[in-house]
Amino acid sequence: IKKMVSYGELAISNRKRQGLMTSVSDTGEAAASAF
16 A cells, blocks of 8 residues: 555656646546556
């Protein structure tokens, strides 16, 4: 679980840098699916 959380945080950080809302939504869906 820790690895998934770390990966999720990295993905979210990368999305925030890009500033793409669509990417943020995709990341959220992926995180929900992971759990």
